[in-house]
Amino acid sequence: MKEKAATNYDQLLHDYLLSHSSRLSEEWYESIDDNDPSSIYASTDPETTKKLKEMNTTFIQQFVEIFNMEEGEFYQQFEQKFADTVKEEEYVNTPLVTLQKEFSRYRDMILGYIKSFVQSYHGEISQEELLAWNEKVTKAFDFTIQMFMREAIQKTEKQLQEQEEVINELSSPVIVLKKHQALLPLIGNIDAARSEIIAEKTLEECRQKEIEHLFIDLSGVLSIDRFVAQKVMDLSHALKLLGIETILSGMRPEIARKSINLGISFKEVRIVTNLNDALF
Template sequence: MYRNQELYNFLKENSRNLTEEWHENINKQNTAGVYASNDPDVVHALKEQNHEFHLHFIELFKKEEGEFFQDFKPWIEKIASDVEHVKTPIQFVIKEFKNVRNQYFDYIRRFAELHPEIARKEVDIWSDIILKEMDEVILRFIETSFKYSQGVLKAQQETINELSAPVISLSNHQGLLPLIGDIDTTRAKMILENTLHQCSQRDIHHLFVDLSGVAMIDTMVAHQIFQLLNALKLIGVKATLSGMRPEIAQTAVQLGISFKEIDIKTNLAQAIDKGK
């Protein structure tokens, strides 16, 4: 335990040297992202992040593993969501973790040279600890990065889905839902949910659903669209359908969907004009 404290003090005293040596030895020709940057602000931030890493990592010689990782967690989460690191391919981030790990092996040898009385077995124990805990740090970083990326993708997809079914408010409690592009089953379900929510939120009594921007839909999507029209009726919103292409009409007929109770107009201009 006494030797652990001495090693801890040695590494802490050299924490800035660890950072400077690490950054100086980065081969900018064989890396990418944040590690290849020459921007002074980016470089400064990167060095500070690396130094913070050392201040956390050397605590493994003082703390129990559970406490060690609990205190390390905020740093891992910060780097996993850092803009510059997010833009850096994960293999280059892992490569630098391994380079830092090798630095620790080197510094342990330096420490042992300063203290000839230290047995080889003790050096091996320290090396095994560093290897084990660094691998665990890398694993936790990868897991945290993945969760962050998944969260970002989910948020982006939700935004895209919301924008893909925009209800445009018109006068006299009227609204317009212009559907454009390909519609798959997932998007069709999102359109149904978003449209009902927006009509209720904006107090829309009459919604014009325009399909002129939709070239083709499959039977499942056609069913979803007509479910939307029925759902609108249930919440007291009158729906007028316009811009239906022959291909879409044919699909609806094949499904056995009845047009009797659906207000249909040839084009959007006609629908809005009749809705006045």
């Protein structure tokens, strides 16, 4: 007697979800509640809405292959398929918490469909099988969220780097006061990277502008330590080699007291109370 072939429930589930992909996408979209104007999900633009629905349908059609492929092969193809999608401006500009909320909601909808699929077989599918499917879905959605998070973090890091470059460019200008005299206002915290930029720019600008007297104003420095003091002294020595005199101004009382407590000495540099006293 010929044995009955074992039912391939993975394939049946794959086909079931695939056949409901458009319906899933519509149900998900109709239940969106997002008033954040920066979110792609809040858009009322017909083209954006159409694109969002199409992407979601494509997503579920690709997603269900997790029940039909080896895990490694699935994740490789899945990442390649949506590599460009995660870089799209609408998604990158959507808050991460919103993306996570919507993907979590979509995941729960798919899990609900899987539950209905299992119930339709009236006990033929074991709880172990159901749990295995649920774990696959959860893991795949976690992977998807991480893809979007990586792209958002990379964009944020790039923006911060660009902002830092602008701040460094603007926060250490050599301002010509009159012939052969210039001002270098130091502002904020000074770390190793910024101190190198300040030194490099200051030396080059002083040389180009034929500066003979440079006033370094410390009134905008938030705090001072041995590192900052040493960098100021190093800059002063380098300027001296170029024949440029350095004058410090704007040292606040609390900075002066801290300098004394730390044993920091500026004895090799001329110091004045304020810029008006420094000008000659």
